[in-house]
Amino acid sequence: MAEAAGPLVKVRDLKMYFPIHAGLLRSHVGDIKAVDGISFDIAQGETLGLVGESGCGKSTVGRSILRLYDVTGGTVEINGFEIAHVDRDSLRLKRPMMQMIFQDPQASLNPRMTVANIIGEPLDEHMKLTADARLARIYELMDWVGLNRAFAKRYPHEFSGGQRQRIGIARALALNPKFIVCDEPIAALDVSIQAQVVNLLEELQERLDLTYLFISHDLSMVRHIADRVAVMYLGRIVEIAERETLFAEPLHPYTQALLSAVPEPDPESERHRKPIVLQGDVPSPANPPQGCNFSTRCPKVMDVCRQIEPGVFDFGDGRQVACHLYSDGMTTTAEPTAGKIKNQ
């Protein structure tokens, strides 16, 4: 590998604002701050889980990193290349190394294309292959994701949800990417099929040394697949830590509430579980509260939270929490830490 041991993905102070236009002249009256200054690193071969509730901006993060949106501010570096601010032509050359798996396999596959053409489309766009080589590559990809080669001429509607997601995965793998954003890849699937797809993603990661940003609202699945987990709330990362540290001892009040709200398939422990039930709803990202974004629902809210936005406190071992509760004796940091490089 050409590059040094640094993180594969480096995101710094990423901002993505969607303008609000109103009135007769459609003048710019404000912004939806979907992503409001977030930073993180992902090491080669690592899976970073990105969790949060709907509307917190987690999908926007995934899309901005791949430059599916033109970001408002900040930098994104993947494999040593600046992505956020390059021109379209150089960006296009970099597209093969970063791919995406979408949530809804029904909506993200063209119903009028055969499986072979769906998987082959990235090859047509970015590589000049002979017809034989192209077909060989398509078959190889179908084998990798566990699709029967005999189905290459079929159309997406002939497949079940789990199989359709496998087609989407094969398409994402076509150009040998290094980094894949998985945007809720299992949310639309049934419980018994979810495990199949997650196991496939893990196998492929091991075989191809892939790096994942795994976006999900399913905390138990993220605990299973991710090495590190970042928790988002209203456009910001409130806590980021190694998987086991985060699930064993969440520090941010929002992470605590989020984890405690997940019911577990065990009647005994469920009888005694006392979830922290948050009051109210998430505020609008067009008009976030002053100070800490979570201050309107936080059970541990203090006066300072309503006035000053908390800094990011570093607990070492790659653990960072953005909360005033930990301001005593802590130093703020600007530099996010990546997980350890995996040597497997």
Add this chain to the structure above:
Amino acid sequence: MPDTAMPILDVNGLKTVFRTRGGDVHAVNSVDFHLCPGELLGVVGESGSGKSVTMMSLLRLLPSPPAEMRDGTVMFDGQDLLTVSPEELRLVRGSKIGFIFQDPMTSLNPVYTIGFQLTEPLRAHLGMSKTQARARAVELLELVGIPDAQRRLKDYPHQFSGGMRQRVMIAIAIACNPQVLIADEPTTALDVTIQAQIIELMKELRRKLGMAIIWITHDLGVIAGIADRVMVMYAGEVVEEGPVREIFRDPRHPYTQALLKTVPAVRGARAEKLQVIEGQPPIMWEAPAACSFRNRCQFAFDRCGRENPALTPVTAEGHRAACFLLENTSTKEPEAVDG
């Protein structure tokens, strides 16, 4: 029947078929179950397992064609809901049996105010006057935890958040003090922190109003925390039912066992590899003549392909499962799965 109380709802041999161009789809195949007063019955299954169709069939909510109720009885309040006249059924729907649907956005009418949609059943079923109904509507909204209820009656569904809309749906469903409340995936469309709010609300309402609830979900975690009894469905049949603790502690059907293992834990030990149920659920083009789970079952043997196992009692507490393994537990012990 092991339960001492008389069931308020008793379903026997229910069969629902959808007539499609490709052929008949047997969505519900001889489903039997009962519900006792004040009880919470959890119904678990994957999409297509027939859990929603079963509950819609009870109230004849499915459009016919394509749906066709071929067989069965649904005894409620001394009458069979499958044979009562449409007028009598109207009296049951919405007033004696309430229904909460999964998606609060699509099940509320976007062009009417919440106040109108809430007072409609009160006036239709309970014969209240406009002012009475409005007063009761405010009361109901307060009961389900919607602040500023008086003013919010004038709002339309889109002016509420997802969680608040589901609260409105619940208020409508309980408006006429139903004896039975059927909740079809009431928290599936919601975020976890909002789901926690709704579950707390439902528990509180149950304590206050004492109605029996049927809660349909695919989320085993949700069921574990609220249900008294659980019924597991697969391919339109009940494969296992019993008290919640027994189902989770000692599941006897291979499908239930596998299903419980495919879900990773948020707390406690973490498995390195997820257990998988290979394959996918069948489409029921024919009424089942054999065990529908056999193609995905790791214990399947000859007999599973020849006959369809009936629900057999496992314990005296009403725990039943439909699997041949239970008949000769000495030769084929289902404990082998724990390996």
